[in-house]
Amino acid sequence: MLLSVTVVLLASTLRVEADDTCAHPSVTTYAPIPSGAAGPAVSNATGFRVESFGKGAYLLTDGLYQALFLVANESVIVVDAPPTIGHNMVKGIESVTDLPISHFVYSHAHADHIGAASLLAGPDVTIIAHVETAMELGLVNDSARPAPNVTFTDHFKLEVCNQTLELAYRGPNHQPGNTFIYAPLQKVLMLVDIVYPGWVPFEALGESQNIPGYIKAHDQLLEYDFDHYLGGHLNRAGTREDVVIQKAYMTDLYNNCAEAIRLSAEPPSASNPLSAQTALIAVGQANPGNSWAMFDHYLSDVTAEWCANKTQSQWLGKLAAVDVYAKSHATVMIESLRLDFGVLGPFGVANK
Ligand SMILES: *[C@@H]1O[C@H](CO)[C@@H](O)[C@H](O)[C@H]1NC(C)=O
Numbered sequence: 001m002l003l004s005v006t007v008v009l010l011a012s013t014l015r016v017e018a019d020d021t022c023a024h025p026s027v028t029t030y031a032p033i034p035s036g037a038a039g040p041a042v043s044n045a046t047g048f049r050v051e052s053f054g055k056g057a058y059l060l061t062d063g064l065y066q067a068l069f070l071v072a073n074e075s076v077i078v079v080d081a082p083p084t085i086g087h088n089m090v091k092g093i094e095s096v097t098d099l100p101i102s103h104f105v106y107s108h109a110h111a112d113h114i115g116a117a118s119l120l121a122g123p124d125v126t127i128i129a130h131v132e133t134a135m136e137l138g139l140v141n142d143s144a145r146p147a148p149n150v151t152f153t154d155h156f157k158l159e160v161c162n163q164t165l166e167l168a169y170r171g172p173n174h175q176p177g178n179t180f181i182y183a184p185l186q187k188v189l190m191l192v193d194i195v196y197p198g199w200v201p202f203e204a205l206g207e208s209q210n211i212p213g214y215i216k217a218h219d220q221l222l223e224y225d226f227d228h229y230l231g232g233h234l235n236r237a238g239t240r241e242d243v244v245i246q247k248a249y250m251t252d253l254y255n256n257c258a259e260a261i262r263l264s265a266e267p268p269s270a271s272n273p274l275s276a277q278t279a280l281i282a283v284g285q286a287n288p289g290n291s292w293a294m295f296d297h298y299l300s301d302v303t304a305e306w307c308a309n310k311t312q313s314q315w316l317g318k319l320a321a322v323d324v325y326a327k328s329h330a331t332v333m334i335e336s337l338r339l340d341f342g343v344l345g346p347f348g349v350a351n352k
């Protein structure tokens with residue numbers, strides 16, 4: 001017999017009926033955010049925060065996304081226009097200068113970082129992007145992200161009066177075309193969707209399209225001489241230390257997932273819960289002939305979960321949201337180890 005409870009919300013006419021089989025939507029509670037993760041608060045009055053790095057370089061953030069702008073003698077250079085900042089892109093820049101925008105750089109093609117570009121574009125604005133970014137934009141024809149006026153393949157040095165931005169393409173990582181953007185006078189380095197200062201990466205290693213390139217990007221960042229890092233996400237700017245910390249997280253994730261694959265190739269034993277023999281035989285018996293059921297169980301429930309558990313035990317409390325994305329990151333890393341790095345475990349060269 002089900003108990004039925006009717007909750008009448010006094011403040012409104014809304015009625016919520018609940019019983020104990022579908023009482024409340026279940027909301028997962030995760031570990032608290034470590035204190036180092038959050039940056040200075042975004043103003044509730046404006047919805048944005050502008051931070052000066054000196055010599056006319058500024059971070060503009062809404063707490064979730066980030067843009068960069070540089071004030072030159074007679075005009076402004078802008079990098080990215082996230083749609084969540086939206087019209088506050090204009091207000092944020094106007095809180096510092098009334099000079100017009102002359103140049104606009106796309107970090108990469110993704111709409112969540114440049115989807116407000118059309119608000120800033122105009123007849124006197126030169127949009128600059130990597131050729132791969134132009135190609136991606138050409139595939140989708142989104143009027144919110146106008147085609148660039150200027151493209152480059154390897155390097156592009158943008159000099160506007162007293163400001164300099166060095167753009168470099170160093171291979172695929174998060175998305176082909178994703179550009180290293182360096183302001184040498186202020187030692188500000190921007191590479192979007194790679195490092196998430198204070199946090200683990202966004203899901204699936206930041207939705208990275210190329211995992212070996214993503215891992216390599218950490219070392220490529222550390223080759224620069226920089227004091228401030230902008231990853232395009234969350235509230236605060238990062239430092240060199242944040243890049244070093246995320247690199248260590250990636251190394252642990254890589255090693256733990258590689259160990260999971262290695263153990264899965266070994267025979268079952270009391271000390272090895274990961275043996276593919278045990279896991280696959282049980283699923284195969286329950287689902288005769290269903291190869292995908294066996295693979296899904298092996299990859300997700302056995303190796304990725306073991307790697308996620310181990311990585312979480314090492315990193316919880318050090319980076320924010322380790323427990324939110326542990327499984328997502330491990331799943332991507334297991335697949336990259338197998339397909340990109342050739343760590344195939346029980347599916348290596350057969351029939352010796
Ligand atoms: C913004 O509002 C929230 C909720 O009222 C409050 O906790 C927070 O301190 C406010 N932040 C600032 C910067 O005023």
Ligand SMILES: *[C@@H]1O[C@H](CO)[C@@H](O)[C@H](O)[C@H]1NC(C)=O
Pocket residue numbers: 054055056057071072073074162163185
């Ligand atoms: C360039 O000039 C602008 C406008 O005068 C100034 O705000 C900015 O600090 C200058 N930057 C450098 C690097 O000289």
Ligand SMILES: *[C@@H]1O[C@H](CO)[C@@H](O)[C@H](O)[C@H]1NC(C)=O
Pocket residue numbers: 073161162
């Ligand atoms: C640009 O601004 C800088 C200082 O901000 C100044 O030293 C320089 O003379 C200015 N250059 C021009 C071309 O106006």
Ligand SMILES: *[C@@H]1O[C@H](CO)[C@@H](O)[C@H](O)[C@H]1NC(C)=O
Pocket residue numbers: 122123124125126127148149
């Ligand atoms: C860039 O291209 C747009 C669209 O074709 C055009 O309106 C704009 O004038 C161009 N920018 C410059 C500085 O020529």
Ligand SMILES: *[C@@H]1O[C@H](CO)[C@@H](O)[C@H](O)[C@H]1NC(C)=O
Pocket residue numbers: 141143
């Ligand atoms: C792109 O979209 C515009 C409308 O937004 C349309 O006029 C144009 O024909 C489209 N071009 C292509 C190549 O699909």
Ligand SMILES: *[C@@H]1O[C@H](CO)[C@@H](O)[C@H](O)[C@H]1NC(C)=O
Pocket residue numbers: 301302305306309
């Ligand atoms: C991962 O940790 C959870 C929670 O402690 C546990 O239930 C699960 O069995 C672990 N999975 C593996 C594959 O070790």
Ligand SMILES: [Zn+2]
Pocket residue numbers: 108110113174175192193
């Ligand atoms: Zn992206």
